[in-house]
Amino acid sequence: MDDRYETSNDVTVTLPRIVERIPTVVVDDAHVIYRVHKGAGGGNTPVAALRRLVKRSSAPNIQEVHAVKGVSFTAYRGEAIGLIGSNGSGKSTLLRTIAGLLPVNRGAVYTQGQPSLLGVNAALLNDLSGERNVTLGCLAMGMQPDDVARMTPEIIEFSGINQRGDFASLPMRTYSSGMAARLRFSIAAAKKHDVLLIDEALATGDKGFRKRSEQRVRELREGAGTVFLVSHQLSSVRDTCERTIWLESGVIRMDGPTDEVIRAYEAFANGK
Template identity: 70%
Template sequence: MARHGKSDSRVPTVIVDDVHIVYRVHGAGSGKGSATSALSRIISKKRSPSIREVHAVRGISFTAYKGEAVGLIGSNGSGKSTMLAAIAGLLPTERGGIYTNGQPSLLGVNAALMNDLTGDRNVILGCLAMGMSPEEVKSRYQEIVDFSGINEKGDFISLPMRTYSSGMAARLRFSIAAAKTHEVLLIDEALATGDQKFQKRSEARIRELRGEAGTVFLVSHNNNAIRDTCERTIWIEKGELIMDGLTDEVVKEYEKANRA
């Protein structure tokens, strides 16, 4: 396993220390999944016999630093998105610890936007939710809309989000999140949508975020996006860290393994 070694003078932003994450999936046997039976088990301190444990992440450790863009790659179900959610604080660890310098912000393709509200209302509410002031939102609003490309084929920003395609919604979501400088920005497949022009804009914005002393994690099945955006890549497979190093080297080994 290759390790990515750099100068100790850099500032760590995320430390993942021997992390294990376990999902517990409740079976759908007769009555076992009902609220009444769950309450009964809690009172009696008995565990459901139909619980299945899935060890999604197995002893992963790494440190990320300010100014880095780190790619996370692996096959479907490898644990990379689980790792991202754990760094964001959305999943508890079974063992080990995750330590962050700054508040991580998770941007995923399933991040919530209000379908019944218009695109422009979502821009305003999304920016306010990230902690931007009303003045900041007003000054950045047009830039966000232009970046997303939502209005290139009509006045879609004034329409409800439910009228948007999944690609349009994902582009707007990324544009809102990228309007703010994040200490740690976690991106899950957001660059998989949109045309090549939007992907290039997104990659350029990620480089800007890095230059503003942020740390960016990118989960993607698009190896070219990883190559273009990230200097370092972590390969996870079956919940285990397979390789951590320079992007060209790690992606090359990953592609070789998937050709075999």
């Protein structure tokens, strides 16, 4: 079956929905298992470490976490999808897998272009001024130097870090965590992404910024991208996403229109 054939043939029928839905992210029965260091504990003495080296066994303080257990879904162009679920349900792991930063142990994740993950711990260079970080961040996203020079004032304006004096020329280590998060979001949102993954980044800003960033997410979506939003703030999911996936203990509990899913999720969370 060919998409072009479909659309050109059906000119008389006006479909309520766009016929050509182009998938941007296809997740096929993905399992993600990662290893975590439990940190200092028993068997962490130098002697024990040496014995492990000799015996070539792995450290005892490493535990395997089966974070995503067989998740499948397809995301289409122009969609904004909210990911909700209680803490430790595998939301962030799933995002990092889509971004190609964590390998799947079973199944597969296919993406169009290179998804960009925007997380709260996306650190830039703290010793440099905000302005230089904007330049670096934009170049790191593959923008051309003259575009970067043109966009820099806009990005700083959007982030609003200059509302309390000239913070753009101060090193980023002097920023409050909210300011730094705002700047990071503004940098990442300056470019059109095929797939943008946002991990709790909108929650850090103040109210004015949150409004602006929600607007920005909508614009990015209209620019024919797909946006994933992980958030514990159901209101921001409700405002930006029309589709929501509810993840619980690494499996999809529900996937559908945001209103329905959030209603079910709230009932679940209250009933606990």
